[in-house]
Amino acid sequence: MSGKSRRDFLKSTALIGAGVTGLTTTAKAGPQNILSEDRMGVLVDxxxxxxxxxxxxxxxDAHNLPAGNLEDYEDRKVLDTKRRPGTDALTVVNEYSHGKNSSLPIDVKVQCMHCDHPACVSACIVGAFTKHENGTVTWDTDMCIGCRYCMAACPFQVPAFEYDKALNPMIMKCDFCFDRTKEGKLPAxxxxxxxxxLTYGKRSDLIKIARDRIKRNPDKYVDHILGETEVGGTSWMYLASKDFAELEFPKLGKNPAPGVSESIQHGIFAYFVPPISLYALLGGIMWITKRRKELDEEVK
Ligand code: SF4
Ligand code: SF4
Ligand code: SF4
Structure with a gap:
C-alpha cells in the first residue's frame, strides 16, 4: 500500500470507529459526484x-501487456469468436453481421465505459476505484483486496480478474489512458x-457531433447514442447502424447502476459482520495483499 493509500485507509477506519452509526449511511451513499461539465469521452462510430x-x-503496447507484432492483427479469423476485455487485452473488437442499408459487417470495439455514476466505484469496499473529474475511472492495485465486488456490480461486465496468478492477482480494465491524457496525449x-x-473530446461536444451525424444520415444510423443516458450516462458512447441489443450491449435504463452495488455493501453491513470487525478484517487482508506484493517483488 502506498503511504497515501495507507493513510487514507487508516483515516477512514478511524472515522468509522468514531461513529459506527454513520457508517451505513456512508456505505450506501455511493461516490461523491465530482463530474465536470468539461469531462472527456470517446465517441465510437x-x-x-x-x-x-x-x-x-x-x-x-501502452499498458505493457504482451502485444506481439501489429501485422499479426491483420488475421481476421479472431473476429469469428466473440470476446470480452480481459487481463490480456483491456479492449477487444467483435464483428457482427451487417446493419441498416449496408452489406458490410459491423465491428465494435469494447472496453470500460467510464460511467458517470460507476457501479464499480460504489461496490468497492476499500475505495480502490476512483471516478476522476475528467470522466476517467481508475483503480489502485495497492488497495485492491481481490474481493471482485466490482466485477459483480459492473453493468457492462468489464473488470477482469487475473485468476491465473497465484500471487497478487489483480483486477484489470481500461484506464482511459489516464497517464497519457494527463500529459495532453490522446488515448493510445x-x-x-x-x-x-474513435473521436476523443468533451463529452458534451461528442453528443452534439453524434446527434448531428444521426440527423444528417438517418438511413445510416439508428436514432440512439448508446451511453448518452444509459445508467446515468457514460464517457464512452456509441453510434451504430443496428439496434445495440443485436451488438450484444446490455439493455439498460437511465438510472445509475450503483443501487445494485449499494445493496451489496448494505448487505455486508446489515447481515454479515459488524462494521468495525469488517474494517479490521479488511485492514488485515490489505496488509497481507501488500506483503505478498512486496515478497513477489523481492523474488523477481
Ligand atoms: S476502432 Fe479503429 S483501430 Fe479499432 S478496429 Fe476499429 S478502425 Fe481499427
Ligand atoms: S463500465 Fe463497469 S468498470 Fe467501467 S466504469 Fe462502468 S461500472 Fe466501472
Ligand atoms: S483508452 Fe487506453 S486503456 Fe482504454 S481502450 Fe483505449 S488504449 Fe486501452
Missing amino acids: TTVCVGCRNCEWACK CVEICPVEA
Whole structure:
C-alpha cells in the first residue's frame, strides 16, 4: 500500500470507529459526484470502424501487456469468436453481421465505459476505484483486496480478474489512458485508429457531433447514442447502424447502476459482520495483499 493509500485507509477506519452509526449511511451513499461539465469521452462510430484491431495492439503496447507484432492483427479469423476485455487485452473488437442499408459487417470495439455514476466505484469496499473529474475511472492495485465486488456490480461486465496468478492477482480494465491524457496525449487507441472511428473530446461536444451525424444520415444510423443516458450516462458512447441489443450491449435504463452495488455493501453491513470487525478484517487482508506484493517483488 502506498503511504497515501495507507493513510487514507487508516483515516477512514478511524472515522468509522468514531461513529459506527454513520457508517451505513456512508456505505450506501455511493461516490461523491465530482463530474465536470468539461469531462472527456470517446465517441465510437461503429459505422466507420473497419475492424483492423490496431486499437487492441496500441492499448496493449501502452499498458505493457504482451502485444506481439501489429501485422499479426491483420488475421481476421479472431473476429469469428466473440470476446470480452480481459487481463490480456483491456479492449477487444467483435464483428457482427451487417446493419441498416449496408452489406458490410459491423465491428465494435469494447472496453470500460467510464460511467458517470460507476457501479464499480460504489461496490468497492476499500475505495480502490476512483471516478476522476475528467470522466476517467481508475483503480489502485495497492488497495485492491481481490474481493471482485466490482466485477459483480459492473453493468457492462468489464473488470477482469487475473485468476491465473497465484500471487497478487489483480483486477484489470481500461484506464482511459489516464497517464497519457494527463500529459495532453490522446488515448493510445484513439491515436492509432486509421479511420477516425474513435473521436476523443468533451463529452458534451461528442453528443452534439453524434446527434448531428444521426440527423444528417438517418438511413445510416439508428436514432440512439448508446451511453448518452444509459445508467446515468457514460464517457464512452456509441453510434451504430443496428439496434445495440443485436451488438450484444446490455439493455439498460437511465438510472445509475450503483443501487445494485449499494445493496451489496448494505448487505455486508446489515447481515454479515459488524462494521468495525469488517474494517479490521479488511485492514488485515490489505496488509497481507501488500506483503505478498512486496515478497513477489523481492523474488523477481
Ligand atoms: S463500465 Fe463497469 S468498470 Fe467501467 S466504469 Fe462502468 S461500472 Fe466501472
Ligand atoms: S483508452 Fe487506453 S486503456 Fe482504454 S481502450 Fe483505449 S488504449 Fe486501452
Ligand atoms: S483501430 Fe479503429 S478502425 Fe481499427 S478496429 Fe479499432 S476502432 Fe476499429
